Amino acid sequence: MAVTIKDVAHASGVHVSTVSRTFSAAHLVNAETRARVLAAAHQLGYRPNRAARALSTRRTGNLGLIVADIANPFFPPLIKAAQAHARASDHHVFVADTDEQARVEEELIRSMATQVDGALLVASRLSNRVINELSADVPFVVVNRRPPGLPAVLMDVASGARQAVEHLAGLGHREVALLSGPRASWTNQNLERAAAEEAERHGVRLHRLGPNQPTEEGGAAAAPDLLATGATAALAYNDLVALGLVGELRSRGLAVPDDLSVVGVDNTDTARHCDLTTVDMPTAAAGRAAIDLLLRRITSGDAPGTVTLDTRLIVRGSTAPPAG
Amino acid sequence: MAVTIKDVAHASGVHVSTVSRTFSAAHLVNAETRARVLAAAHQLGYRPNRAARALSTRRTGNLGLIVADIANPFFPPLIKAAQAHARASDHHVFVADTDEQARVEEELIRSMATQVDGALLVASRLSNRVINELSADVPFVVVNRRPPGLPAVLMDVASGARQAVEHLAGLGHREVALLSGPRASWTNQNLERAAAEEAERHGVRLHRLGPNQPTEEGGAAAAPDLLATGATAALAYNDLVALGLVGELRSRGLAVPDDLSVVGVDNTDTARHCDLTTVDMPTAAAGRAAIDLLLRRITSGDAPGTVTLDTRLIVRGSTAPPAG
DNA sequence: TTGAAAGCGCTAACAC
DNA sequence: GTGTTAGCGCTTTCAA
DSSP, X not given: OOOOHHHHHHHHTSOHHHHHHHHHXXXXXXXXXXXXXXXXXXHHTOOOOHHHHHHHHXXXXXXXXXXXXXXXXXXXXXXXXXXXXXXXXXXXXXXXXXTTOHHHHHHHHHHHGGGOSEEEEESOXXXXXXXXXXXTTSOEEEESOOOTTSOEEEEEHHHHHHHHHHHHHHHTOOEEEEEOOOTTOHHHHHHHHHHHHHHHHTTOEEEEEOOOOXXXXXXXXXXXXXXXXXXXXXXXXXXXHHHHHHHHHHHTTOOTTTXXXXXXXXXXXXXXXXXXXXXXXXXXXXXHHHHHXXXXXXXXXXXXXXXXXXXXXXXXXXXXXXXX | OOOOHHHHHHHHTSOHHHHHHHHHOGGGSOHHHHHHHHHHHHHHTOOOOHHXXXXXXSXXXXXXXXXXXXXXXXXXXXXXXXXXXXXXXTOEEEEEEOTTOHHHHHHHHHHHGGGOSEEEXXXXXXXXXXXXXXXXXXXXXXXXXXXXXXXXXXXXXXXXXXXXXXXXXXXXXXXXEEEOOOTTOHHHHHHHXXXXXXXXXXXXXXXXXXXXXXXXXXXXXXXXHHHHHTOSEEEESSHHHHHHHHHHHHHTTOXXXXXXXXXXXXXXXXXXXXXXXXXXXXXHHHHHHHHHHHHHHHHHOOOOOEEEEEOEEEOOTTOOOOOO
């Protein structure tokens, strides 16, 4: 049986309310009493029961972190940073994986609602309508999404995408394929828009292919269509798609970057290891910023605006001038 | 304000206890009444408050998942699987990262204790003494650790390590370096033991180097010592160390596997992409098995034993016969 | 500065 | 089969 506030009260000869005060409003209690209580608490190994406290304060000290796919290397650095940052403010975080399914995401949030003070939605696949509906119950901060009225942290893939297309154009590519990702993805929408604009600026023809699954399989599966376009370079929705494509191309006897240049998005560790040119996404910084916004929103009730973080192209060995 | 059991009771014209029953012991309530209550609940969007429920049942429906480093690619598949499996049994999971520090780990567990029904300790760096002490408060299941008396899931790296050494011996290597990991790591201990035994069996000389940081930096930093041994192959504590080593070797103008063969441990996605020979660790299966043990322990109170999962060598392109 | 008492949302005897 | 009541661990008025 865990030790409760009652045990501490007994041991230190005061009433429970005094014990409670020494933990939640120390200044309201006599220094001497406080010392006695603290000593007893320490001796007994007392820890306040957060759930019980939450019942009266309506503050759980817990946050939710909802991501599409924990195993996608894009997420772990964000999760790690968010979790560490939350803990620094004495918050625990529930991490949940939606498997990219909006239904699961919604149910997850609903079931978590009573247990968290707020939640981070990363790369949410929910419709704006549902997000708004749910945000009545749970204060949200969204990452890489822009539902009207909600605080958001955006990793502005557009800047990196423009640099990517410019880079390819500079190398001499005139036909570039864009392997797009999920329709509901804000990142994908921005990627498509920015790539199209920049392609036009440079007189590059952009072949939009997709939507593709945001996985290696998705990238591999796109290879035939890609080859059919005659493009000499490809910009992929993310590193996973890019690497899946590279693998498939190699297994068809094509060399990257000699026969085809490939650019990814995310700058995961894997991309670095595989020498993939890619757009760096500041995921750890985004995780921290999002937790900041969320805590500010929870504690001071204000609805802070949008934080935009820049992205930039990391040039590596998977891009080169077109063959011939 | 969230809707409570009281609102539902009002709306459906029954007492709160009846509402409570229809949610936690439906068979105790008249079918007709139940239907009425359910309808009202649904209409109001009622969700039981888990924290409040926990207060009287002493069951939170939450689990803790403590890992050394979320961003280490070894962990995400385990986290994902554990989380999904827990959710299938209607449990939420707190994920926390200890940054490989025992102090942080201990504090984390203590602060989580009142909010979880049990916790998974993966690659714990705590001493057996502390683990035992804490396990009085929180039912544990440990992964890749073997504290006496606690249920554990073990990924038996020994079998894979033996295969690795045998593989290298078969290729003709006679001097093999072992880049070991953290002292407190059970995996590392087994790796060292198994590698040493198997090396002896095959007349291979094993140069033990370390402990090394379980990171790429650790692997890179070990390169000079490794080269000094004259070994023609290296078995690393994990894929990160292996890839760090490979990178450093390459930047010194050495080719893998031509000049030196390298074997990792974990079979992360990155290893696959980098064509690294490695020992496959069944992390997802381990995550599921651990949740199974934990839930069984929590619900039926029994202390189930140890589950051991085999590992096996995946031969890829980073190993070859020694040069010359 | 401290104690008494009510209440947070829910469950679990117990009585009817 | 349902209502009554007490209580889970804590906070927060309100008095003293």
